[in-house]
Amino acid sequence: MLVDTEGLENFIDENAIHEIIRTTTQPESARVRDILDKAREAKGLTLEETACLLQAEDPELNEMIFETARAVKRAIYGNRLVLFAPLYVTNECGNNCTYCGFKADNTELDRRTLSPEELQREVRVLEDMGHKRLLLVYGEHPKFGADWIAETVQTVYDTVAEKSGEIRRVNINCAPLDVEGFRKLSDVGIGTYQCFQETYHTKTYAALHPTGHKKHFLWRLHALHRAMEAGIEDVGMGPLLGLYDYRFDILSCLAHAAELEKRFGVGPHTISFPRLEPALNADIAFNPPYPISDMQFKRLVAVLRLSVPYTGLILSTREDRIMRRELLDLGVSQISAGSRTYPGAYTDPNYDRPDVQQFCIGDNRSLEDVIQEIVQNGYIPSWCTACYRLGRTGEHFMELAKKGFIQEFCHPNSLFTFKEYLHDYAGEATRSIGIPLIQNEVDNFPAKRRDLVETRLHRIEEGERDLYL
Missing domain, CATH: 1.20.5 (Single alpha-helices involved in coiled-coils or other helix-helix interfaces)
Structure with a gap:
């Protein structure tokens, strides 16, 4: 597949976003309170209002932000919490992202692509745990095109375990495709197509992605446009926190969401906000150039819930159990559980293997252990997929x-x-x-x-x- 960026524009106005950040530093208490009054109406926030809340450092204001986020979360989502698991199909990759264990020049990584039989075995293990929703993850190697990805999706849907096991929702995280390629994924019945821009700062992006198809910033930036043009109504986005100033990347992500809503009538179905975690032979992953503190991270999640109140917020097992528990109240609506981050991991008895995984995870608990904790805290685990099968997706949802x-x-x-x-x-x-x-x-x-x-x-x-x- 050729990467064609002709005619693609960068709709992220970097200068404008930097100016918003500059002019909202240390916002006045009265301004923050006014924004929170608006946020309680669950109608969303502007970039300027979001920037004010992101930069409200006063502990009293932080608690007000948290309490408002809790109220909005309860009003919209109640105590329902969606669970899923990632399933890595291949860790072969043609990119050289400096922060990723899958990067092409990492010769110490054990490369593996699951055969159809191996994929079926992985799926059956997950089905026997009770999973009904999977996120299939693919290394971004150009030899893996839309036809092959579609075949793996069909294999997953066709695999049924002995109990009541079948996967009812297959979401996808793979390299950006052209419209024709995305149409093939739509035809095979994928749920959400997920693609992270990583960072929206073009200079930083270029430095972190020196080779491979991923070096083309605009091709990736318009991936979700092409997916929606192809008929995929639910898309997911997010930055990788720690690569650049989190305030800039979060505001840029929201500008990206607004661009989709302007163009297609609906923004992203989900937003993710992973923090950079250690990965094999990726020095930057051990020493993030723009680290984000736990307090900044919690405030960020709460502010996202207020900024885009009806968008699903996804939390992965990169975070430890304590942080994951706190963020449930502040805005998270979907979590992964029992996750493993390399191909063949669920049938591997020795699953803690940095020589094969994409990054280190912070919550190693089993699905049932996670379920017990969230139930004890009053949450209802959900694997519901009704909306997708009844056509309640995209703008209609x-x-x-x-x-x-x-x-x-x-x-x-x-x-x-x-x-x-x-x-x-x-x-x-x-x-x-x-x-x-x-x-x-x-x-x-x-x-x-x-x-x-x-x-x-x-x-x-x-x-x-x-x-x-």
């Missing part, structure tokens, strides 16, 4: 979400998927805390809705699966 749809449909559907998990996969300790949580949620439904939910929960107990509203 956002329209419904703003009318309270998430609570009306996604909340009951989360209970159905959690009920499945408890019956088919969970241990006794998890069932002992999960069943009472479901019952408590059911008791709080209005009477008419409660009857409908209880009927479907009973049908699941009787052996039916994959029920949704």
Whole structure:
């Protein structure tokens, strides 16, 4: 595939974003309070308002930001939390990203691409854990085109484990394709196409991506445009925090989101915000040029929730369990769990292997351990995929979400998927805390809705699966 950047424009105005950051440094308390009053309406924030909150260092103002984010998160998402796992299909790569263990010139990395049979084995392990949603991750090697990626997606969908195991949602993180290539992925039924710009600062981007297709900043910047032109309605974006000033990259990411909404009527389905983590033979990954503190990181997540209240916020296992727990309340709506970051990892008994993984992870707990903790904190784990199969995606999903749809449909559907998990996969300790949580949620439904939910929960107990509203 040829990379053609002719006619592509950089819609990220670097000078304007730097000026916004400069003029909102140390915002006045009254200004921050006014912005938070607006944020409670869940209608989003401007870049200037977002920059003010990102730079509010006063502890009292920080707590006000956190509390506002908690309130908005509860109002829109309730206590529902979506879970997924990444599945690495290949770590072969043609790029030389200086911060990544998969970079082409890392000769110490054990390269591997899963065969269809190996991919099936990985999927069955994940299905036997209880996973229903996967993110397939591919090294960006030019020899892996859209046809091959589409075949791997179909292999995943066709793989069914013995219990009630089947994958109902396959999301994709792969190299940017042309419109025709993205159309092939759309035709095979992928969910979200995810592509991170890493950093939006062009000078830094060029220094960090010296060779390979990824060196073409504009080709990557317009990847989500091409995906949406091809019919993929749900896309995901995000910066890699630590490569450049996080304030600049977060504001640029939001400008990117606004550009998509202007062009296609809807912004990204999800935003991710991974922090740079150590990786084999990637010195910059051990010493980020722009480190972000834990407090800055927590504030960033809270501010994102206020800036784009209806956009899913994804948290990976790069963060440790303590940070992950704190961020659930502040705005995160999706988390990975039981993750491993190299091809063949889920069938590998010795999974902690820096010689093969893309980066080091901070939360090594199993899926069930993560579920137990979030349930103990009052969250309902969800593997719901109803919207995608009923066509409630893209602009249609956002329209419904703003009318309270998430609570009306996604909340009951989360209970159905959690009920499945408890019956088919969970241990006794998890069932002992999960069943009472479901019952408590059911008791709080209005009477008419409660009857409908209880009927479907009973049908699941009787052996039916994959029920949704």
